Amino acid sequence: MLSVGPGTRVYLAAESIDLRRGHDGLCAAVRAQLGHDPYAGHLYVFLGRRGDRVKILYWERGGFVLHYKALARGRFHLPRIAPGARQIEIDSTTLAMLLDGIDLRCVARVDHWQPPCDD
Numbered sequence: 001m002l003s004v005g006p007g008t009r010v011y012l013a014a015e016s017i018d019l020r021r022g023h024d025g026l027c028a029a030v031r032a033q034l035g036h037d038p039y040a041g042h043l044y045v046f047l048g049r050r051g052d053r054v055k056i057l058y059w060e061r062g063g064f065v066l067h068y069k070a071l072a073r074g075r076f077h078l079p080r081i082a083p084g085a086r087q088i089e090i091d092s093t094t095l096a097m098l099l100d101g102i103d104l105r106c107v108a109r110v111d112h113w114q115p116p117c118d119d
């Protein structure tokens with residue numbers, strides 16, 4: 001199981017990528033396509049063209065980690081992505097649902113309560 005720390009962000013690439021790429025190729029994609037520093041410690045999620053495979057790249061003390069999942073049946077269902085967006089930021093719960101095969105377009109989330117501002 002993949003765990004996401006409280007300060008870690010999760011970025012999902014909006015476009016599919018050639019998943020034959022290893023960590024070096026995905027690092028280049030993080031820089032070029034997403035405009036991020038792959039050494040920042042955040043998770044970068046990439047889906048293959050067919051939508052049934054996913055790779056997650058992140059930096060962990062001393063080296064890159066590549067998490068890979070291929071569904072035996074079906075496809076991953078992405079959340080709604082605005083036209084022209086290169087990426088979206090998702091939270092760890094959304095990542096877990098994505099990896100579990102849940103259709104994120106059909107999931108409704110209750111608004112989180114925030115205390116009032118003292119302005």
